[in-house]
Amino acid sequence: GNSVTQMEGPVTLSEEAFLTINCTYTATGYPSLFWYVQYPGEGLQLLLKATKADDKGSNKGFEATYRKETTSFHLEKGSVQVSDSAVYFCALSDLYGGSQGNLIFGKGTKLSVKP
C-alpha cells in the first residue's frame, strides 16, 4: 500500500543553519505531495505542496521538489530561524484509498532551532 517515510528526529540546528528533512514515499500512480507544519500545541498547517513530477513547492523560505525517479519530496530551507521550531509532516494523497481527499502522513520530524 501507499506509505510515507520521514527521517527520524529530533533535528536540532543553530539559527541560520541549512535544513533538510528527508521524505520518501511508496505509491501507486501519481499522488500529490504535501508538507504540513505543526507548532507546539496547535493543529497542522499546510506549508507547501506539489502535484506532479518535477514541481517545486515553496512557501516562507521552505522548498521541496517532487522527484519521481527517487520517489522523494525532501524539505529544505537555506537559513532557519528559532520560529521554525515545530514538527514537520510529509504527506501524500491516497489515490486508491477509500475515497478521494484522504491523505497518508509520515510520522513527523521535530525540528528545534537554537539561537
Next chain:
Amino acid sequence: DGGITQSPKYLFRKEGQNVTLSCEQNLNHDAMYWYRQDPGQGLRLIYYSQIVNDFQKGDIAEGYSVSREKKESFPLTVTSAQKNPTAFYLCASSLAGSYEQYFGPGTRLTVT
C-alpha cells in the same frame, strides 16, 4: 474569519465514560476528517465524511463513533470501548475531491 474550531482544547474524563469532541467549520467544505495523534505515531485517520449524512471508517475506527447531520459539524464520540483514548485529536476539512486539508487546533483528551 473562516476556519475550523474544536472545543474544548483540553478535556478530562474518567475511564468508562463516553465523551464527545466538537468540530465545526465555516469554510463551506464538503469533506471532514478526524485524526488521532500520539507521540511518534504521526496522524492516524479515525473517520471521514464526504457529504452530509454519510461517513466512513478510517484506519482506527474501533471504539469511536461520529455523525454528520449538518455540513458544518462533525462531532466525534470516544466511547468506553476505546482501550487507549488518551491522545491529541485533530479535525480537518477539505473541498470535495481536494487533498488540501485544513486543520483545527485540536483537543487533548486525557482519560484516567
